[in-house]
Amino acid sequence: MGVLYSSTRDSSKKVTASQAILKGLSDDGGLFVPDHIPALECSMRDLAGKSYQEVAYEVMKLFLTDFTQDELSGCISRAYDSKFDTEVIAPLVEAEDTYYLELFHGSTIAFKDMALSILPHLMITSAKKNHVENEIVILTATSGDTGKAALAGFAGVEGTRIIVFYPKNGVSPIQEKQMVTQKGDNTCVVGIHGNFDDAQTGVKTLFNDKELAAQMAACGLQFSSANSINIGRLVPQVVYYVYSYAKLLAEGRIEDGEEINVVVPTGNFGNILAAFYAKNMGVPIHKLICASNENKVLYDFFSTGRYDRNREFVLTSSPSMDILISSNLERLIYRIAGDDAKKNAELMAALSQTGCYEITEQMRKQLADFYGNYADEEETAKRIKSMYTNTGYVLDTHTAVASAVYQKYVAETGDRTKTVIASTASPFKFTRNVMNAIDEKYDSMSDFELVDELSRIGGVDVPNAIEEIRTAPVVHDNVCAKTEMKEAVMQFLGIA
Numbered sequence: 457m458g459v460l461y462s463s464t465r466d467s468s469k470k471v472t473a474s475q476a477i478l479k480g481l482s483d484d485g486g487l488f489v490p491d492h493i494p495a496l497e498c499s500m501r502d503l504a505g506k507s508y509q510e511v512a513y514e515v516m517k518l519f520l521t522d523f524t525q526d527e528l529s530g531c532i533s534r535a536y537d538s539k540f541d542t543e544v545i546a547p548l549v550e551a552e553d554t555y556y557l558e559l560f561h562g563s564t565i566a567f568k569d570m571a572l573s574i575l576p577h578l579m580i581t582s583a584k585k586n587h588v589e590n591e592i593v594i595l596t597a598t599s600g601d602t603g604k605a606a607l608a609g610f611a612g613v614e615g616t617r618i619i620v621f622y623p624k625n626g627v628s629p630i631q632e633k634q635m636v637t638q639k640g641d642n643t644c645v646v647g648i649h650g651n652f653d654d655a656q657t658g659v660k661t662l663f664n665d666k667e668l669a670a671q672m673a674a675c676g677l678q679f680s681s682a683n684s685i686n687i688g689r690l691v692p693q694v695v696y697y698v699y700s701y702a703k704l705l706a707e708g709r710i711e712d713g714e715e716i717n718v719v720v721p722t723g724n725f726g727n728i729l730a731a732f733y734a735k736n737m738g739v740p741i742h743k744l745i746c747a748s749n750e751n752k753v754l755y756d757f758f759s760t761g762r763y764d765r766n767r768e769f770v771l772t773s774s775p776s777m778d779i780l781i782s783s784n785l786e787r788l789i790y791r792i793a794g795d796d797a798k799k800n801a802e803l804m805a806a807l808s809q810t811g812c813y814e815i816t817e818q819m820r821k822q823l824a825d826f827y828g829n830y831a832d833e834e835e836t837a838k839r840i841k842s843m844y845t846n847t848g849y850v851l852d853t854h855t856a857v858a859s860a861v862y863q864k865y866v867a868e869t870g871d872r873t874k875t876v877i878a879s880t881a882s883p884f885k886f887t888r889n890v891m892n893a894i895d896e897k898y899d900s901m902s903d904f905e906l907v908d909e910l911s912r913i914g915g916v917d918v919p920n921a922i923e924e925i926r927t928a929p930v931v932h933d934n935v936c937a938k939t940e941m942k943e944a945v946m947q948f949l950g951i952a
């Protein structure tokens with residue numbers, strides 16, 4: 457039976473994959489979830505011989521059930537092409553007996569490219585299939601990496617416009633430069649005085665604004681989302697977990713059927729949820745290790761069963777994980793509530809009213825696949841330095857959080873299962889923090905001097921994404937209060 461999608465807050469209505477991609481978020485504020493997780497049809501042995509694009513097809517066809525073979529393979533071949541600087545798309549690098557799954561070889565050098573290089577194609581195809589005549593307006597909140605990856609994906613795509621909100625003082629200098637230099641008449645970038653959660657909440661409010669939707673419809677416009685709440689983001693992320701297992705098998709590093717652990721540096725819970733889906737499709741995964749930075753709301757959740765966002769928001773050196781409301785966790789909550797939309801809706805109502813909720817003992821039991829922990833700023837910096845000193849491999853700050861948490865996991869459990877760590881960003885994106893972790897003497901250098909120095913000591917070429925912004929002019933200089941996001945949107949769309 458083919459997969460359909462329903463909302464985490466109301467399972468009575470079902471929609472097709474293309475409808476879920478177009479809408480982004482369900483009208484009741486819930487997230488679209490597949491009505492079941494399909495099992496892989498190919499054996500791991502068969503997948504082991506396939507390219508990234510072929511594995512992508514085998515995985516995605518099971519979720520995007522209303523796409524024809526031509527439609528889906530067209531989207532895949534347009535997405536995973538020479539925009540990536542390696543043919544294998546997601547290489548596995550061995551360091552200290554673990555495997556780093558490098559997800560940062562796309563055009564903006566963070567893992568968001570894995571999904572956002574295909575989402576525009578899935579979106580345009582979905583619009584055609586559903587006879588949508590409106591122009592699609594992508595509205596996105598970013599903690600730094602989604603914004604640029606979405607801009608790069610949608611810039612110049614006919615029939616779309618894109619608006620990105622980012623926390624003005626909450627992203628790295630390179631991340632900000634990448635966004636504000638984005639070309640393309642259909643793009644708009646706005647910094648807000650607030651943090652990522654403010655940006656995300658503001659965007660969710662705009663999505664649910666019926667009056668705005670009506671005004672937009674009158675002008676032939678409709679919203680959709682490129683955030684990781686969109687099922688069109690989540691599904692492409694399942695692919696690389698399947699692919700990495702198949703590659704380990706192909707290279708003889710594991711036996712067929714041998715379990716592996718997966719460690720994911722987590723913010724909005726999208727990437728690790730994709731790993732959970734991969735496990736449920738049949739990939740032999742033992743533990744899903746959820747790594748947080750000092751914003752350790754998920755660690756507390758896994759250790760107590762209580763989700764509580766009422767705490768200080770900490771700006772860290774891993775800004776893409778500076779999040780207190782992990783949106784995609786709702787999909788897991790729905791699942792461990794036994795696909796009970798009513799129960800989930802109650803918990804989410806408590807979250808928005810009081811900032812916290814507590815799951816039942818019964819639900820907690822179903823979290824046994826997960827292990828949560830966190831690394832503070834000092835531990836993260838130390839991990840970058842020790843990895844560099846031991847092996848010469850340079851980790852970015854987010855991957856370093858994951859690596860430090862993995863060390864804690866091994867020390868605590870003694871579990872020596874072979875492990876894949878999701879490496880979510882290139883160190884070139886967070887150069888200052890990475891270089892300061894390696895040696896304090898770098899503190900006085902400029903951002904681009906640091907880039908060249910990193911290239912030298914790490915023995916890797918400066919990625920194109922960085923070369924491009926060295927001299928690029930700033931074309932977006934909009935800043936607004938977190939209460940003015942609606943005005944900013946209306947102004948860009950010309951409906952003010």
Ligand SMILES: *Cc1c(COP(=O)(O)O)cnc(C)c1O
Pocket residue numbers: 566567568601602684721722723724725726727728776777854880881
């Ligand atoms: C977005 C991001 C994360 C967090 O991923 P989620 O899917 O939001 O949990 C981690 N690291 C980097 C570099 C990112 O860009």
